[in-house]
Amino acid sequence: MDFIELESPERRENLLPFQGFHYPVTEIIYLPPPSKNEAVDFFKIVRSRSTRREFGQITLQQLSELFWYSAKTSLVIELDEGHKWYHRPSPSGGGRHPIDHIIFRYDGGNWDAFLYDSIAHVIGKLEVDSSGMGYWIEDLFRTLGINATTVVWNIAQFQRSTSVYKNASSLIYRDEGAIQATFGLVAEALNLNFCTIGVSGEPYISRLFMARGQLRGIGGFCIGPKIIE
Numbered sequence: 471m472d473f474i475e476l477e478s479p480e481r482r483e484n485l486l487p488f489q490g491f492h493y494p495v496t497e498i499i500y501l502p503p504p505s506k507n508e509a510v511d512f513f514k515i516v517r518s519r520s521t522r523r524e525f526g527q528i529t530l531q532q533l534s535e536l537f538w539y540s541a542k543t544s545l546v547i548e549l550d551e552g553h554k555w556y557h558r559p560s561p562s563g564g565g566r567h568p569i570d571h572i573i574f575r576y577d578g579g580n581w582d583a584f585l586y587d588s589i590a591h592v593i594g595k596l597e598v599d600s601s602g603m604g605y606w607i608e609d610l611f612r613t614l615g616i617n618a619t620t621v622v623w624n625i626a627q628f629q630r631s632t633s634v635y636k637n638a639s640s641l642i643y644r645d646e647g648a649i650q651a652t653f654g655l656v657a658e659a660l661n662l663n664f665c666t667i668g669v670s671g672e673p674y675i676s677r678l679f680m681a682r683g684q685l686r687g688i689g690g691f692c693i694g695p696k697i698i699e
Contacts, residue, residue, distance in 0.1 A: 477637040488633040495594030501534035522663035525619035525694025563641030568630035
């Protein structure tokens with residue numbers, strides 16, 4: 471059986487220094503505030519949630535609401551050595567939230583990449599050559615039988631967790647699972663189609679940002695409104 475045993479995490483007595491990766495953001499795009507959504511039955515959403523692989527083009531308003539309810543930071547607490555504890559809709563080991571969200575959107579024949587800022591609730595356009603990543607995503611689409619749509623890739627800054635915990639790998643992968651579940655349920659509540667992508671995105675992600683050793687792709691998902699026939 472192909473199984474890797476991950477050691478149990480242990481909080482460090484003394485936190486290690488951590489310097490977050492600086493993404494090459496060239497333009498800030500402010501997301502519109504979420505509109506007032508009608509109350510939904512949570513248990514009905516849990517029952518109806520399903521993977522769906524047909525997507526329309528998601529609007530900026532829909533993208534804003536998806537991230538507002540799935541990933542927006544609502545509380546920040548200062549810790550020792552400049553570290554911070556964050557509260558977001560999905561749980562995270564020690565409140566570290568080591569996973570960043572990169573949004574790939576297809577526009578006019580090109581793939582553009584954006585970073586979601588969970589505190590300011592904005593997206594920043596990234597100065598990267600995402601053409602190679604776009605070819606790889608399109609190849610995934612052909613394999614999965616998915617039409618071109620918006621893709622969100624989850625990227626881990628492992629040191630954000632390893633600076634606080636020994637043997638932190640399992641915490642980070644558990645974070646990814648919690649994030650996928652949260653986005654999937656929120657997407658269902660917002661009447662959006664959602665499909666998890668099982669591959670990590672490596673080595674393409676770390677090459678895209680020239681950040682091997684700092685960033686690592688950990689999974690992604692496709693998102694878009696339901697197509698009405």
